[in-house]
Amino acid sequence: MQRVLGVGVIGFGTIGTGVVRLLRSEERKLRERLGAWLRLVRIADIDLERDRGVNVPREILTRDANEIIGAPDVDIVVELIGGYEPARSFVVEALRRGKCVVTANKALLATHGSEIFPAAEKAGVPLGFEASVGGGIPIVRTLRDGLVGDRVRAIYGIVNGTSNYILSEMTRERASFEEVLSRAQAQGLAEADPTYDVDGIDAAHKLCLLIQLAFGRRVPFRDIPVEGIRHVTTVDLQYASELGYAIKLLAIAKLHGTQVEARVAPTMIPQEHVLSDVNGAYNGIVVQGDALGQTFYYGLGAGMMPTATAVLADIVDAARFLLGETKRIPHPLGYPWNQQRQAKLVAPDSVESEFYLRMSLADRPGVLAQVAGILGREKVSIATMVQQGRQQNGWVPVVMRTHRARAGQVRRALQKIVQTKVVRGKPVVLRIEEELGKEAA
Amino acid sequence: MQRVLGVGVIGFGTIGTGVVRLLRSEERKLRERLGAWLRLVRIADIDLERDRGVNVPREILTRDANEIIGAPDVDIVVELIGGYEPARSFVVEALRRGKCVVTANKALLATHGSEIFPAAEKAGVPLGFEASVGGGIPIVRTLRDGLVGDRVRAIYGIVNGTSNYILSEMTRERASFEEVLSRAQAQGLAEADPTYDVDGIDAAHKLCLLIQLAFGRRVPFRDIPVEGIRHVTTVDLQYASELGYAIKLLAIAKLHGTQVEARVAPTMIPQEHVLSDVNGAYNGIVVQGDALGQTFYYGLGAGMMPTATAVLADIVDAARFLLGETKRIPHPLGYPWNQQRQAKLVAPDSVESEFYLRMSLADRPGVLAQVAGILGREKVSIATMVQQGRQQNGWVPVVMRTHRARAGQVRRALQKIVQTKVVRGKPVVLRIEEELGKEAA
Secondary structure (H helix, E strand, C coil): CCEEEEEEEECCCHHHHHHHHHHHHCHHHHHHHHCEEEEEEEEECCCCCCCCCCCCCHHHEECCHHHHHHCCCCCEEEECCCCCCCHHHHHHHHHHCCCEEEECCHHHHHHHHHHHHHHHHHHCCCEECHHHCCCCCCHHHHHHHHCCCCCEEEEEEECCHHHHHHHHHHHHHCCCHHHHHHHHHHCCCCCCCCHHHHCCHHHHHHHHHHHHHHHCEECCHHHCCECCCCCCCHHHHHHHHHHCEEEEEEEEEEEECCEEEEEEEEEEEECCCHHHHCCCCEEEEEEEECCCEEEEEEEECCCHHHHHHHHHHHHHHHHHHHCCCECCCCCCCCCCHHHCEECCECCHHHCEEEEEEEEEEECCCCHHHHHHHHHHHCCCCEEEEEECCCCECCEEEEEEEECCEEHHHHHHHHHHHHHCCCEEEEEEEEEECHHHHHHHC | CCEEEEEEEECCCHHHHHHHHHHHHCHHHHHHHHCEEEEEEEEECCCCCCCCCCCCCHHHEECCHHHHHHCCCCCEEEECCCCCCCHHHHHHHHHHCCCEEEECCHHHHHHHHHHHHHHHHHHCCCEECHHHCCCCCCHHHHHHHHCCCCCEEEEEEECCHHHHHHHHHHHHHCCCHHHHHHHHHHCCCCCCCCHHHHCCHHHHHHHHHHHHHHHCEECCHHHCCECCCCCCCHHHHHHHHHHCEEEEEEEEEEEECCEEEEEEEEEEEECCCHHHHCCCCEEEEEEEECCCEEEEEEEECCCHHHHHHHHHHHHHHHHHHHCCCECCCCCCCCCCHHHCEECEECCHHHCEEEEEEEEEEECCCCHHHHHHHHHHHCCCCEEEEEECCCCECCEEEEEEEECCEEHHHHHHHHHHHHHCCCEEEEEEEEEECHHHHHHHC
16 A cells, blocks of 8 residues: 655646656656655646646646645645745645645745744644755755755855846847847746846845855845846946956855845856856856855756756655654754844945946046045055046046955945046946955865 | 764774864754764774874774774764775674764775665665765765756766866966876875876766766776876867867766766866866766756865765764654665666767867878878768977877767777878877767757
């Protein structure tokens, strides 16, 4: 007599279809490994007509997700509709009814984690979210279990495939953001409304989860400074590569004592570092540990099958729990929720790094000296200054790389420079993560 | 009343010292996570005098490893002496006595796995070997648990830090193998006897384990074709980079139906692939899955703390087993041993890839045509041919890149070319893993 575990999928979109496919193709292997049968008993979606290229018996389809949450033969609820509501209610209710839950919903966990994670603990069932960060990269497992012997000090992640694809293409083809974006949208590589991806919100959601996994601390999502890639120009991408850097939308978190430095922003990283070669739709995450030094994890950040594989891995874990193979209390984050502390965010102004500055200066004697002077008075010292290209009706482009400085000092200096009227338009400021390269060497 | 779990360490060398350090520094964290105390109860080593920079109570030191294996208060035996004997006897006896075993000994597991893995299953205790492959990279866990939902088709690994360091330095400084090796030895980065590292044996041991984890099949270690890096020259490293490749000592395994293609050899990989940026003492492993596509794992391949961290992660797993947190039968490889099949190795001659050829040809009209003709008759078609550099007393260096061809065809063609006497010395042949780049794109 073999045990049967019922799986119910809410959201029959791309990932849902991939999960259904894998449950089929891997059925035998999973039976062997689990000694039980993972049976797809119900799928809920608003659209039951569209052809997904997989045929499922009509009778398991429903428009009402509550049928899944309520069904006695559903042991594992897989939430794949995304967004806040009704996803939140579905997940909370499923947990309340003691169902194991697997989700790919980073937005939900990043903003409602303090409701959902404890709810999972209270229910005493596993809540899997491997698919919510890094697509097919098993980064959640790695931070939760694999690196348990180490202390994580910093995380540098390229965690949004869409924006990374856009930056890669802009670099490769010297094409503008708008140009590449509209092509990506035409190819279905970017959403009609790309806000979450290109404005860094999706990356910030993921960073929120990485911080909780890696540091055992949480920072409110809304407190994380987020900057997108809309304003990155081909000019800066080119200067960057001439200076030996690549510009990536980086999600960064560093632990300073009890405080956490965190942000999402387009950042210059040394070309010799592996992270600089994460191109196209790929994701890459560098974990900096006390004992391990740097480890790096790389893979497709999205797409049907990679994400579905991560979902399936969580389904298998839930099955092992249900089959009594593990009695371990399934803390979603790898530690009891009540051990998690709220962390103060390091004041953005006091964060140190090197900086890339580009501005258009009046082509008059003394102007460079004046600008350098203002920077100097704010203790921002210049590593290299390049006055490149020919002047255009009285203005010349100037590019600078600074030594390590506080963000606040740079900000104040630039304010004063702008006030002097010797600069045209808004200076471009990009952080340089020089540390990354050093620590890798 | 808190439970105490006894840890006994055999081999108080570099890694052993790291493990002792971590057990100290992480003691509180581990107590919190386990709800039990991991207590270091005994350390065995031949040399009890040397100062390791950690002070341990004299009374827990012993010269007799059997004291550890036999001790009733030792629950977890950590084998860190390496080599075949007496490591083999210690591990087998520890398992026979029902102790959990953690080891970093790839040589042992690659050659005596079919004795040791079943012994662990028979004993019903965990056998952890995360530290035996990829140092601090949690690749064993990833293949065993993280990618369970996927089917692995190929593995490309830079898994020997020493040889990778030597190739990186040779490339960076255009220095010869001997030059860099002797410097590495002086700095303690290479063993006095570097055979295992530079001749690819260590990499082959690790490949053996990766194949069993990834494919659920085994190939006898002695059957794997192994080629080291002694004969790699700065000339080839330079041609490689001009052609857009990096030369790495690659451990490769691909699944073809029920057959396995496997080898260790210096290989050209496309510069645009992340694997080409794994430099110095770092390791990097690309896993090619059906669903996931390529995932990539990177970190320090050796050294005290990275390896010790991997050992500690296995100790923690063993502890969780002993504490009854998991009832799951601890199959060391993630599946029952009796499910593992012996795989036939694809005949090396029939393996296809692109090739890099360099030979010194007589500078006479018609010679190139003659060589091209011989290659053509063996169905080896040339993608690019460069007759570079000036001729030296009648001989000119010629570099070729071939299209996809069978190794056997290339071998036969070169035999015939050598017979014609138009070539001086032995032609250089290196495989090009063009596929790697394609699959990443």
